[in-house]
Structures are given as structure tokens and as C-alpha cells.
Amino acid sequence: MEEEKIHPIQKFMDNIWLLLALGLAIPILSYTLWGLIELLTIEQGTLP
Amino acid sequence: MSTDTVKAAAYRVCETTGLSIFLKAQFFVKINAVLAVIFLLVGGIAALLLALTRWSNVMLLNDIWYYRMVTLHGVNMLVFWIIFFEMAILYFASTTLLNTKMFSKKLAHTSLALMFVGAVVTNYIILKGQADVMLTSYPPLEAHPLFYLGIILFAVGALIVAFNFFATLYIAKKNKTYEGSMPLVTFGAATAAIIAVVALLHGAAALVPTFLWSMGWMEMMDPGAYRLLWWGLGHHSQQINVAAMVSVWYFVATMSTGAKPLNETVCRGAFILYILFINLAAAHHLLVDPGLSSEWKIWNTSYAMYLAVLASMIHGYTVPASMEVAMRRKGYNKGIFGWFAKLPWKDPGFSAVALSAIIFGFIGGITGVTLGTEQINIMAHNTLRIPGHFHATVVGGTTLAFMGLAYYLVPLIFQKDFYMKKLARIQPWLFGGGIVIMSLGMSFAGTYGVPRRTYDSDFGGAVLETGFDPVAHIFLGVLGIGGVIAFIGLLLFLVLIVAAVFFGPSLKGQKMPTWQTDKEQKMTDELISKGYEEEGKDYHVKTPGTIVLVLIFLLSFAIYYFANWAALADLWHIR
DSSP: OOOOOOOHHHHHHHOHHHHHHHHHHHHIIIIIIHHHHHHHTOOOOOOO | OOHHHHHHSOEEEOTTTOOEEEHHHHHHHHHHHHHHHHHHHHHHHHHHHHHHHHSTTTOOSOHHHHHHHHHHHHHIIIIIIHHHHHHHHHHHHHHTTTTOOOSOHHHHHHHHHHHHHHHHHHHHHHHTTSOOSTTTOOTTSOOOHHHHHHHHHHHHHHHHHHHHHHHHHHHHHHTTOSOSSOOHHHHHHHHHHHHHHHHHHHHHHHHHHHHHHHTTSSOOOOHHHHHHHHHHHHTHHHHHHHHHHHHHHHHHHHHHHOOOOSOHHHHHHHHHHHHHHGGGGGGGGGTTOTTSOHHHHHHHHTHHHHHHHHHHHHHHHHHHHHHHHHHHHTTOOSTTTHHHHTSOTTOHHHHHHHHHHHIIIIIIIHHHHHHTSHHHHHHHTTBTHHHHHHIIIIIIIIIHHHHHHHHHHHHHTSOBOOSOHHHHHHHHHHHHHHHHHHHHHHHHHHHTTOBSSOSOTTOTTOSSOOOOOHHHHHHHHHHHHHHHHHHHHHHHHHHHHHHHHHHSOBOTTSOOOOSSOHHHHHHHHHHHHSOGGGGGGGGGSOOHHHHHHHHHHHHHHHHHHHHHHHHHHHHSOOO
């Protein structure tokens, strides 16, 4: 029997491991790493 | 599912749904649900005491016990109750709905032991008075090391459950226990599990160094970095709730009305938007932190162009629309809202979920998006408007949805029937109504500037004259009254559940008793049993009632949003 063709978007939606990887990568890059870089690069304050 | 696989795992067939319920997984569904309810009681008692303290004419607790109860309430409600219940959902969604056995019983036992010990240790040290640091435990506030250790143990246990869940998905796919895409409810649970992994990793990054600091083994973590990492746990874990709650909406909508998703691809797409973007929302909590740039704040709090908000609005349409389609297919076609009036409101599982969706959308969602706007947030940050928002999402939304699911779990998984069914029918209204009143009291008191997490709203004993408009105190009274009503609703829920689970009539070998008339139940059963190939018809059934509800929602959203900008313009004169 010929296998039914699956649309690429459906394949993406069914790939739970890719979704897990993206679900980890996006917030860690956008929220966590970007935020930590900003906090770690604050210049030392000086007294007036 | 292959015959060998079925034989390898002891299971029973549910008389109501026809689904295979694997007995090992059923044990972990039961035990996690029972533990969840126990910690709900602990958190609920603390909630009542807090409501009676913020009610300024009562002020029940002294300052020490107020902060102790804020800690106890936050930890039990936002962590232990919710996550234990979500673990029950993960076991159910990965085994019963995929028709497969659980990946590892040993891992399940290990995770359960870690979570239970962690929860008990944390509660013990809070009640002993050595962890009055509130849930957030911002350094330099320092708790006893057992406080951090307890939460770490709990988080590790939850992470193991998530691993067991993903491994179960893997073996189900490998053994071909289901065809095509996984069921939507399982997909929603998988969304919750992915968000949980992100949340728990952030929790480890924040709390492990803080635990080591409390032991004297390392320097205190930078408070700004701690806040960033901690909210990666604190807010992300609320997004686990959102995904789990929406899954429950779909499940109960099907069970109670026979509804099926209008369009599987659109619904899955909305869950994927959650996976990709919802976790950025944690930045809301840091909108007044000076160390972070406006670019970081605006990008993250806009949820990457509000895509996750779009996802919630998609679910907010598809869930009621699928019910409207189901009801119209049953013949309830009178006018725009004839189907709405005929929904199974006497089913407490359904009414809890319907109220959950309404409270979550109309109060929690609208306030959340508005308060998450950087400029507007400056008016509301650290005022009672914030708990006014999240009690509508986490309690009115998630907790009420989980209560609704419990009305199905008890007969389907525990195989027990309820006593006092008339009381069960009013319970969701009592609890939901109380939460709405409390949430509005908090929100309106917050608009007068009353701070959150502050024992004495009037700052008694302050050198300079302080205090708020007397109207603010009326709203604090509204908060207190709502809290008492909600607690009565919570207590009623616990009584109903405990009476049914431990003393209720057995339903072994029987179908779940219906909350509807026999005729209505028959129509619901017919809709549930119809195959997916018939779903295509649904696209052609119009949903005018849901469209009107959506328009009302959007109008409410616009009015609230622009009213807040108007209020900001009043406060912040720019010429």
C-alpha cells in the first residue's frame, strides 16, 4: 500500500523532540542568556 | 496497540470511555491526585488566614504569622498542589490516551518519593518559623537550608516525571500504539511537560546556589540574577498550568458535550505557540528592575509579538465553538444562544471548566496582558492588582479547571461515585464566585495603590502620615468576603472528593453515572463515538454564538486596555 504523504507542517507538529529543543532554546536565549548578559555587563557604579 | 504490548501490562478497560487504563499508571494518577488535594487543603487554610488579615477591619494574624502564611500559601498552592495534579495529568495523558504502558515504574516511585519528601520538608521548615521568606525567597532574605533543599527535591522529582512522560511517548510511538498524530489532549500535556522542563531547569539554576549560600558554602548570588532565574521557575511554572488547563478544557468539553476540536491543526498550532513563546512572559516580573534594558523588557513582555496571547485567544474560541457545534448537532439551534442555555450546567465538571474559561479569559487574560505592558505596569507593579490578576488565572482558571477534571477522575479512575450531588452542582459556582469577588477586591484596592505582600495596608506606626483612601478599605473587605466564600467552596470540594474516594459507592464494572438526562447523555455518547472522518462536517457548522462571545471579549479587552492608558495619562502628565 502506498504511504500517505504527510505535510511538512504536520511533520513538524508531530516531532515532539524538535518542539522540546525549540521550547528550550527560545526562552533560554531570549529571556535567560540575554538577561544575564545585560546584568553581568552593568558597569560598576561610582559614588558622586 | 500490539497484543503483546497489551498483555505485558496489566490494564482494565474503562466502561465509560472504552479506553485502556494501565493499572501501574492508574496508581500514580491516583496518588499524585490525592497528594495534590492534601496540599491544596494546606494552602487553602493559609489562604483563608491571609484573606482575613488583608481585610483591614479584621487583621487576624500578627505580622510574623502573616509572612509565614504568605510563604506557606504560595509554596503549597503555586507549587505542590498544582504540580502534583499536573503529574497525575501527565501519567493519564501518556498512558491511557496513547494506549500504552508507562515507561518506568521505578522512576515513577523515585519521583514520587522525592516530591513527597520535598513537599513535607518545605512545609515543616516554614511552619517551624525558619523560612519566612515568601515563595520568591529573594536574597538577601535567607531561609533555613531545608527550605531550598525541599523545593529542589520536589523539582528534581517533577523533572523525573517529565522524563518518564517523554520516554512513554517514545515507546508509544515506537510500538505504534496510536495512529497518526497523538491525541490533542496528550499534545497539550506534552506542551505542559516541555514548559515544565524549562521551568525546572531555571529553578535549579536559582535555588541550588541559594541553597549552597544558605549552607555557607558560597557567596550570595547577585540579587538581580537570582530574580531573573527564579522567575524562570516562578512564572514558567504558571505557564505549565495554562497548557495543562487548556488540555483539561478540551478533555472535559469532549466528555461533557461530545465536542471535538474544530480544527486539530489550528489547535495544535496554538499549543506550539505556547511552547515557543509563552515562557518569555516571565519578564513581566522584572519590568521595574533597573539592570535590564527596555529592549529586553519590551521584546520579552510582548511575548514575541504577543504570539502566545494569540494562542490563548485561539483556544478561547475553539473550545466554546466546538461545544456550540456539538450542541447544534444535537439539535439545540434556537437563536444565537439557545445552545449555550442547554449546555450541561448541572454537570459540576462542565460548569467548573466553563467558569474556568470565563474567569481566565475575561479577568485573568485581559488584566494580564494589560499589566504586562511596560508603561502600564509602572502603575500596578507590586500593588494588589497583581495578585488580583493571577488569582483569576491560577485559581479561577487552573484550580477550577482541575476541580472540574476531578469530577471525572473520581468516577473514571478511582471508580467511585459522589455523595451529595446537589452540593457538587453548586460547588464550582461557590468557589468560582468567591474567587471572582476576591480578585476584583484585590484589583480595585490595588488601583488605590494598596501594596501586595504587605501586612499592614495603612503602614501603622510609620513616622509620616500614610494610608489610603477609605474606599480602598471597602475593597479590602470585598477581598476578605470573596476569600471566605472561595474557602467554603474549596472545603466543599474537599469534602465531596474525600467522601467519594474513601467512602463512595463503588462503580467497578459500571459506566460513570451521568449528570445529564439519559436522553442528553445518549446524544453526547453518540457524538463522542463518531469517528474522525465525520469531523469534516464541523467546518460547515456556523458558530454565531461563540462569535458574539468573542466580540464581547474583545470589546472588554479594548475598554480595559485603553482605560489603563487613560489612567496612566492622568498620573503621568506629558506636555
